[in-house]
Amino acid sequence: MPGDSLIWLDGVRVSSLPLPDRGLEFGDGLFETLLIRGAQPLFLHLHLARLLKGCTALGFPDCNDAVRVQLQGACGEIETRGWAWSAVRVTLTRGAGPRGYAPPQRPTPRIIISATALAHSSQDMAAPAAVMLSSVRWPSQPMLAGLKHLNRLEQVLAAREYRDAGHDEAVMQDQQGRPVSVVAGNLFLVCDGRILTAPLVDCGIAGTRRSLIMEYWAPALGLAVDEVDLSMARLETAQEVFYSNSLLGLRAVSALGPHRWSSHPVCEALYQQYRGALT
């Protein structure tokens, strides 16, 4: 049933995490959210590539072989349950350690996999989103920009804000007020036949679907994607606004404050590319 969940720790079905764990104590870890079709993780290589980048940045050993094996085990169980589409979160923590910030010299990372059955089919684009401008800005931190680590308080607070305000999503700016992303996805503007997206050198997460759009799906439509600093003026006057994430693929934006977008031809064409890549 949609919403049903399963959790594994280091390949074993569990319902709890041994303490202490540095993932809990300091957010000392990484994660990935994968879309699973049947028993098949989609675009796995891109998730593993980002995870490996994160491991290097945080000084974790390369855990990708273990992640691959444990993910296969999880997907086997998902198949048994008959879930057509599911979301799998892979969390990697630095594991146990003594008191204090300094991590163990030779950490033993833990892999936590949690799988949730999805209701939607991921075959049809979600209805355009009404988004707000978040009052919560990304922290400025070039050293960790692009990575999907466990320090995600800003997105939690921004998600709480848009949910409480009755919106579908929110645009998050950097400390300088430049639009960077939505809470759970990368942001794209269509401006005079070009697609623009934030460069993510100072903050933000480099999404797997973002790189697919940049490298494959936009070029397949004869469109280039430019990484440039965005501005609110550019966002508000864009011909089209949309965002990408791993579970939705792409989603058009219909409104931001007083601004409205009623047609989304580029986003729809990219969604067809995405749908083709799912099969």
Place this chain on the structure above:
Amino acid sequence: MPGDSLIWLDGVRVSSLPLPDRGLEFGDGLFETLLIRGAQPLFLHLHLARLLKGCTALGFPDCNDAVRVQLQGACGEIETRGWAWSAVRVTLTRGAGPRGYAPPQRPTPRIIISATALAHSSQDMAAPAAVMLSSVRWPSQPMLAGLKHLNRLEQVLAAREYRDAGHDEAVMQDQQGRPVSVVAGNLFLVCDGRILTAPLVDCGIAGTRRSLIMEYWAPALGLAVDEVDLSMARLETAQEVFYSNSLLGLRAVSALGPHRWSSHPVCEALYQQYRGALT
């Protein structure tokens, strides 16, 4: 024995945390590290005041009554064990929740208390610290500055760096290169008879011992503490450099790169104030 540990979840002795937990998933929570003498948490009101500020900022309910009760239970057990000095970490998470960044409308926070016996007596000042300048800078995030939340990756990476380099601590700068703190403590400079410390409006943690120094211990010596933006030049030419934290109290800095400080009269006098407040 020093290093021995005990863990409680919501007042019950445990060795694991139920999953899912948003503290692990997103660093969606707060913590405090308290020094315990016998069964007595020291300067508890300051820790609870900061925790409450954090709860307000993150949209948690006020958990201080429950923390107080559970801490009392933990300290009773600590007394039974005969630990003279111990460190207690109180971690507050937003608890369980459905998949995704948006927190539940009515979260049920979890309180995790972990106690570790300390070897040192906390009666004598630690030997002056040889510190390095960290390559890891604080993220810029005015909205969360001062709070002790669970997003602490920068300090983990900075602690790893100074530990691997054989130093005792490291000075961390903000994104503009201004010295803010050490990894686990607030930084103070003595310059021409004044004590200077960073204002923590953009990053950093507002330590409990920092506020005691500012409000009580420095004034008791006839010294004022000014919150001002620090610079590396000011640090390097200071007559004295020291830092504060909840387990050490205060500790003098003897070296930073080529710079040396051999006498620490202000830090030593403040330590006497601190020692007086412990009893």
